[in-house]
Amino acid sequence: MLFWQDLVNGILVGGIFAVVALGFSLVWGIMNIINLAHGAFIMMGAYTAYVLFATWHVDPFLSIPIGFVLLYAFGYCIQRFVINYVVRAPLLTTFLLTFGLSLLIVNVALLIFHGDTKGITTSYSGANFSIGAVTVGWTKLWTLLVALAITAIMHVWLSSSRTGRAIRAMALDIDAAQLTGVRVSHLYAVVFGLGAGLAGAAGVLISLSYSLQPSMGDPFVITAFVCCVLGGLGTVQGALVGGLVYGVLESFGAQYIGTGLQDAVALVVLLLVLIVRPRGILGKVTA
Amino acid sequence: MGCIRVGALFALIVAGALALTTAVPAPARADDSTIVFGAALAATGSNAREGALTKAGYDFWKDYVNAHGGMKVGGKTYKVDIKYYDDESNPQTAARLVERLVSEDHVNFILGPYGSANSATAAAAVERLKVPMVEGNGAAASIFSQGYKYTFAVLAPGFKYLQGILEMARTLKPAPKTVAISTANDTFSVEVGQGAADYATAHGMQVVYQNKYPADTTDVSAIVSAIKATNADIVLNGGHLDEALLLQRTFKEQDVNAKIFGYSVGPDTPDFRKTLGKDADWVFGGTQWSPTAKYQGAPGFIGDSKVYAAQFQKKYGYIPEYHNAESTAACLAFMYAIEKAGTLDPQKVRDALQNLDVVTFYGILKFDSRGINVYKPMAVNQIQHGQLMTVWPLGVQNAKPMYPTPAWSAR
Numbered sequence: 080m081l082f083w084q085d086l087v088n089g090i091l092v093g094g095i096f097a098v099v100a101l102g103f104s105l106v107w108g109i110m111n112i113i114n115l116a117h118g119a120f121i122m123m124g125a126y127t128a129y130v131l132f133a134t135w136h137v138d139p140f141l142s143i144p145i146g147f148v149l150l151y152a153f154g155y156c157i158q159r160f161v162i163n164y165v166v167r168a169p170l171l172t173t174f175l176l177t178f179g180l181s182l183l184i185v186n187v188a189l190l191i192f193h194g195d196t197k198g199i200t201t202s203y204s205g206a207n208f209s210i211g212a213v214t215v216g217w218t219k220l221w222t223l224l225v226a227l228a229i230t231a232i233m234h235v236w237l238s239s240s241r242t243g244r245a246i247r248a249m250a251l252d253i254d255a256a257q258l259t260g261v262r263v264s265h266l267y268a269v270v271f272g273l274g275a276g277l278a279g280a281a282g283v284l285i286s287l288s289y290s291l292q293p294s295m296g297d298p299f300v301i302t303a304f305v306c307c308v309l310g311g312l313g314t315v316q317g318a319l320v321g322g323l324v325y326g327v328l329e330s331f332g333a334q335y336i337g338t339g340l341q342d343a344v345a346l347v348v349l350l351l352v353l354i355v356r357p358r359g360i361l362g363k364v365t366a
Numbered sequence: 367m368g369c370i371r372v373g374a375l376f377a378l379i380v381a382g383a384l385a386l387t388t389a390v391p392a393p394a395r396a397d398d399s400t401i402v403f404g405a406a407l408a409a410t411g412s413n414a415r416e417g418a419l420t421k422a423g424y425d426f427w428k429d430y431v432n433a434h435g436g437m438k439v440g441g442k443t444y445k446v447d448i449k450y451y452d453d454e455s456n457p458q459t460a461a462r463l464v465e466r467l468v469s470e471d472h473v474n475f476i477l478g479p480y481g482s483a484n485s486a487t488a489a490a491a492v493e494r495l496k497v498p499m500v501e502g503n504g505a506a507a508s509i510f511s512q513g514y515k516y517t518f519a520v521l522a523p524g525f526k527y528l529q530g531i532l533e534m535a536r537t538l539k540p541a542p543k544t545v546a547i548s549t550a551n552d553t554f555s556v557e558v559g560q561g562a563a564d565y566a567t568a569h570g571m572q573v574v575y576q577n578k579y580p581a582d583t584t585d586v587s588a589i590v591s592a593i594k595a596t597n598a599d600i601v602l603n604g605g606h607l608d609e610a611l612l613l614q615r616t617f618k619e620q621d622v623n624a625k626i627f628g629y630s631v632g633p634d635t636p637d638f639r640k641t642l643g644k645d646a647d648w649v650f651g652g653t654q655w656s657p658t659a660k661y662q663g664a665p666g667f668i669g670d671s672k673v674y675a676a677q678f679q680k681k682y683g684y685i686p687e688y689h690n691a692e693s694t695a696a697c698l699a700f701m702y703a704i705e706k707a708g709t710l711d712p713q714k715v716r717d718a719l720q721n722l723d724v725v726t727f728y729g730i731l732k733f734d735s736r737g738i739n740v741y742k743p744m745a746v747n748q749i750q751h752g753q754l755m756t757v758w759p760l761g762v763q764n765a766k767p768m769y770p771t772p773a774w775s776a777r
Contacts (some may be wrong), residue, residue: 080595081591081592081595083593084594084620085587085588085591088587088588088591089583089587091587092587093583109504126367136422142579149377157630158621159638186410186699189410189414193415194417195415195637196381196415196416196607196608196611196635196637196641197637197640198611198637198640198641198642199645200641200642202644203616204619204645204679205615205618205619205774207619207620207621207644208616209621214619214621215618216595216619216620218619219619256572272494274594275519288612288615289584289612290607290608290611290612292412292415292608293414297582298583298584302584326585329588330585330587331588332754333579333585333588333589334588334591334592335575337578337579338548338578338579338580338588338589339551339577339578339579339580341580341583341585341588342580
């Protein structure tokens with residue numbers, strides 16, 4: 080019984096991890112930027128949902144597109160006017176820049192919202208149903224479904240839309256893409272905007288189950304990192320598989336090896352993947 | 367080109383860092399008519415909220431004393447002042463700033479940082495510097511097992527935090543028999559959990575679940591499903607506000623029905639009630655102090671909890687919680703000890719602290735040889751219809767415990 084409950088718990092939380100990892104994976108895979116401000120973007124999305132909920136009682140599920148659009152615009156500007164200047168610099172530079180950005184955003188949030196822990200409690204929060212001995216929370220189930228929907232939309236968009244295909248072309252060979260008329264600086268900003276927008280959407284989803292404070296996004300950066308490596312970089316399916324696998328691993332690790340070691344279990348698996356299959360579960364070999 | 371840009375970026379970062387460190391306002395130096403206390407307190411980082419509560423507690427005392435003519439030490443009257451630095455919630459930074467407060471800013475005494483980890487590193491620093499520190503926000507007894515002579519804590523030690531709830535539970539009918547305990551994996555929380563487990567075992571209750579989780583965990587569902595499987599009567603947590611919120615939500619979501627839900631940190635803070643709304647009802651919490659506590663304090667400061675709470679609320683706009691009160695109490699320990707010593711000599715003030723025995727609005731201030739206030743009991747609060755009531759111990763309570771907690775489906 081505990082086994083099934085843990086499996087369900089793992090998949091449900093894995094859905095959140097997948098959306099968290101999706102934006103991070105796009106930015107890393109396509110632009111080769113490990114965005115340490117990803118957690119700060121998640122926090123911004125969560126606070127967007129909070130402000131809308133506290134002021135106008137907007138249901139967080141309805142805030143998802145708002146969070147996405149706001150963060151997309153923010154991310155687009157950040158890339159265009161800040162990161163673009165160092166995008167071809169060594170990895171360490173973008174590392175430092177996004178880390179500094181993260182500190183800046185978190186501390187501005189601290190000034191505006193203070194360190195108080197906040198939360199969103201909807202009329203349906205905590206509502207659940209049982210199948211046999213397995214209890215499932217409605218909020219978490221809907222969160223998973225929305226996460227799957229977002230992933231599907233992203234996949235379709237990237238593989239069939241003109242911009243989506245240009246982005247993938249740019250990831251494959253930036254010079255050739257440029258020669259065929261792809262506007263790289265604009266597309267880079269679009270990709271970074273998408274990464275931020277997805278973080279914003281993830282933040283809104285997270286606000287339904289977690290409490291909010293300005294540094295809430297930090298642990299999710301590591302989660303995103305692990306999911307990307309597990310699933311394979313730069314693809315939508317990779318982030319999804321990575322998120323779900325990580326969620327289930329953590330859940331089982333916590334139950335059968337020790338809650339104190341739940342992170343350790345997932346990280347050991349990460350190491351094993353890096354040794355045995357360095358391109359990730361779904362990753363392809365690049366020439 | 368890349369290299370030049372990296373160089374320029376580094377130069378910018380270094381320049382920025384320098385500008386930050388030099389932009390700190392000129393230190394309030396100890397002069398002939400002012401006693402200066404120093405404190406490294408979190409203004410940013412994960413403890414920013416608690417750091418602000420601590421600061422309010424310190425400042426309340428400072429303003430009160432200055433408004434009432436200052437402190438009399440050896441026939442001379444002094445004003446008091448407190449110099450603050452931001453330790454960024456980082457233990458190493460706290461220690462470094464304490465060194466700076468003493469050796470560069472020449473403060474007379476140190477008031478503690480927020481949190482057990484930061485208090486531990488600060489304690490090591492004051493030991494080296496031989497300057498006494500009184501703290502009100504580091505409750506891990508492990509801080510005091512190092513043989514330190516210069517650190518004193520006004521609060522009851524960690525292992526007592528949840529014992530009050532168990533003590534109270536033993537008087538309730540039908541008597542709860544089984545206990546499940548989860549704790550964050552940090553010094554203080556582990557001590558809280560172990561203290562509860564030891565007490566439960568010693569008093570005929572059965573500990574059916576005891577486990578640790580990483581302190582900044584984002585997922586507690588495995589713990590909750592395991593606790594549900596044990597069907598424990600009492601479900602306790604020793605941790606922090608974030609996890610208390612996460613656990614309480616997940617207990618509801620997974621339909622875990624215990625007779626008592628108790629937390630070491632959480633129910634006391636207004637955030638807990640605001641965030642959870644009705645789902646916060648029936649929850650118990652251990653507390654160092656509550657505004658209804660009935661102590662008769664010594665002269666020199668407000669002696670009554672109700673009056674303290676009222677004046678504090680007038681000044682800061684919110685009802686003080688125990689973080690505020692224990693911070694004020696740390697200042698009071700210094701005040702009574704310095705007045706008794708009749709000098710500002712660090713060594714003599716340390717000795718006076720060691721021999722202190724005074725009752726304040728916060729309770730008794732008296733330290734054992736390690737510097738812990740083992741003489742102070744913990745109270746128990748319960749959230750009843752959205753209000754925080756004190757339900758234990760009997761002499762202090764302003765409401766009866768509501769028991770047993772109904773099932774989630776019956777609320």
